[in-house]
Amino acid sequence: MKGKGALSQVYLFRELTPSEMDVLISISKELRVKKDEFIFKEGDMGDAFYLVVSGSVRISTIVPGVGEEALTILREGEYFGEMALIDDAPRSASAIANDDTILLLIEKDNFQKLLAQETGIAYKLLWVFTRTLSARLRKTDEQLKSILSIAKTF
Numbered sequence: 001m002k003g004k005g006a007l008s009q010v011y012l013f014r015e016l017t018p019s020e021m022d023v024l025i026s027i028s029k030e031l032r033v034k035k036d037e038f039i040f041k042e043g044d045m046g047d048a049f050y051l052v053v054s055g056s057v058r059i060s061t062i063v064p065g066v067g068e069e070a071l072t073i074l075r076e077g078e079y080f081g082e083m084a085l086i087d088d089a090p091r092s093a094s095a096i097a098n099d100d101t102i103l104l105l106i107e108k109d110n111f112q113k114l115l116a117q118e119t120g121i122a123y124k125l126l127w128v129f130t131r132t133l134s135a136r137l138r139k140t141d142e143q144l145k146s147i148l149s150i151a152k153t154f
Helices: 003-007 018-026 108-117 119-151
Strands: 028-033 038-040 048-054 056-063 067-075 094-097 101-107
Touching: 018 028, 018 119, 048 056, 048 108, 056 101, 101 108, 108 119
Parallel strands: none
Antiparallel strands: 028 101, 038 094, 048 101, 056 067, 056 094
8 A cells, every 4th residue: 555545545534635635644654663563552652643554453452361362453554543642541452563564653743733724634534533433432342242241151
């Protein structure tokens, strides 16, 4: 996935115009991480959000007495860490390169400036974030229901 054309196919950016994409790319940075390298750790303060350009990223949490529990694997075109752009809470999980990976990142400070200066882009991105967070919450609710139903059988 390379260039603005490929990025425009990503769910997060698909409603942006070419000029809005240029603005977003101008505040983005590329980050290359090696397989099994931490991008961030659970409990770290969030300062950026990330888009997987190539490779894959494992989102994991540490379960006491069990160890690392992979919550999901994110692949090309998927994104993570967007909660850091919205709140000041510590990271709720770790992000680890599952392969050699290239990421596009947008730092929180730059995103906040974008919100203030480019309200059209901000509106579009925040709605996508809202839909994403809602979908993830629904998935978590379903997983919790499954866990509770299994727990009741013991």
